[in-house]
Amino acid sequence: MNQPGQTSVNVGLVGVGRWGQQHIAALEKAAQGKPGTRLVALCAGSAESANQAEARWGIPCDSDFQRFLERKELEAVIFSTPNYLHYSMTRQALEAGKHVLVEKPMSFTPEECDDLIALAARQQKVLFPGHEFCFFTLWESFKELLAGEAIGKPRYGSLELRRYPYNKGAGGWRHDPDRVGDWLLEEPIHYFDLALWFMLESAGPPTRLYAVSSAGSPERAAWHENFSALLNFKDGSYVQVTRTVASFDFRLQIHFTGTKGTLEGSWCAATDRDLNPRADLTLFRFGEAAPRHLEVSQQTGHAYDLHREIEAFAAAVRNLAPGLSGLAGRQAVYLCQAAARSLNSGQTVDLTGWK
Numbered sequence: 001m002n003q004p005g006q007t008s009v010n011v012g013l014v015g016v017g018r019w020g021q022q023h024i025a026a027l028e029k030a031a032q033g034k035p036g037t038r039l040v041a042l043c044a045g046s047a048e049s050a051n052q053a054e055a056r057w058g059i060p061c062d063s064d065f066q067r068f069l070e071r072k073e074l075e076a077v078i079f080s081t082p083n084y085l086h087y088s089m090t091r092q093a094l095e096a097g098k099h100v101l102v103e104k105p106m107s108f109t110p111e112e113c114d115d116l117i118a119l120a121a122r123q124q125k126v127l128f129p130g131h132e133f134c135f136f137t138l139w140e141s142f143k144e145l146l147a148g149e150a151i152g153k154p155r156y157g158s159l160e161l162r163r164y165p166y167n168k169g170a171g172g173w174r175h176d177p178d179r180v181g182d183w184l185l186e187e188p189i190h191y192f193d194l195a196l197w198f199m200l201e202s203a204g205p206p207t208r209l210y211a212v213s214s215a216g217s218p219e220r221a222a223w224h225e226n227f228s229a230l231l232n233f234k235d236g237s238y239v240q241v242t243r244t245v246a247s248f249d250f251r252l253q254i255h256f257t258g259t260k261g262t263l264e265g266s267w268c269a270a271t272d273r274d275l276n277p278r279a280d281l282t283l284f285r286f287g288e289a290a291p292r293h294l295e296v297s298q299q300t301g302h303a304y305d306l307h308r309e310i311e312a313f314a315a316a317v318r319n320l321a322p323g324l325s326g327l328a329g330r331q332a333v334y335l336c337q338a339a340a341r342s343l344n345s346g347q348t349v350d351l352t353g354w355k
Helices: 018-030 048-057 065-071 085-093 110-123 136-148 171-173 187-202 216-222 302-317 325-343
Strands: 009-014 038-044 078-079 099-103 127-130 156-160 207-213 228-234 237-245 250-258 260-267 276-287
Touching: 009 018, 009 065, 009 302, 018 038, 018 302, 038 048, 038 065, 038 302, 048 085, 065 085, 078 302, 085 099, 085 110, 085 250, 099 302, 110 127, 110 325, 127 302, 127 325, 136 250, 136 260, 136 276, 136 302, 156 187, 171 276, 187 228, 187 325, 207 325, 228 325
Parallel strands: 009 038, 009 078, 078 099, 099 127, 156 237
Antiparallel strands: 156 250, 207 228, 228 237, 250 260, 260 276
């Protein structure tokens, strides 16, 4: 537990693979924030991995999850584990009285998300979905411009990701349908979340969704290798979400057109964690002869901004700011499930279960 006068949040991390190591680096940065964080414990999937992690970082590392949860100094847990473990482990952590930041997807179904949200409310603990794109400085600037009506009222948006195929993950979990869930939950979930973040305030709730996909080979069909979804909103506006994993770089382009102009943002690099990305933000205004190339930091993306998500989580734990809610995690899972239904049926899905 915290000592008198200590405001930093004592955090434990579950998962020390590639993305877990990204979290460790981000936690080092978040330690300097307000209220700050202290990484006090790690948890790995095997005794061998636990011993290696403890030797590398000098932080106690358990291979027994229950023993990890019993650490009295532990206030909050970050989960960087394969998708199929998110629901059960988050539930156990909340039952143990811990605040939770869980990587997307929060769970495989909206019903399981509802269960976690209700449990967090009963326990009076923070349940924070890991939708880190909302904390990238590039996309924060994009949202601020939309909210400030730089393009008037948004009427159309597109979010397109082009990237290389997924790596297999530890033990091949990311290529296993039972452990990844659905590949829509692995990455398109991020862009559904961004679409909602950009649009909900001005457009109202989504009403319908239609999705299509294709693949270059039968073994990649389950990946939804090339995927697009059209998401309609209550006010008549719509957003198109497109993702391909048949590309050879990592490029995210977002374009919104409104009643007074167009806003375009892009982030591209060799990989998603590249230290030398290129970020651009351009505003086209009705009646202006030339576009405005807006100044943005080039140090934005996974390698630079993940600590900002952790800082927001710590602030929510200390009641300094609301942070993301479990509801945001539920909404993104719901849209992925709706997209899967549309792909299976070939029909538009009415979003009657929206919350």
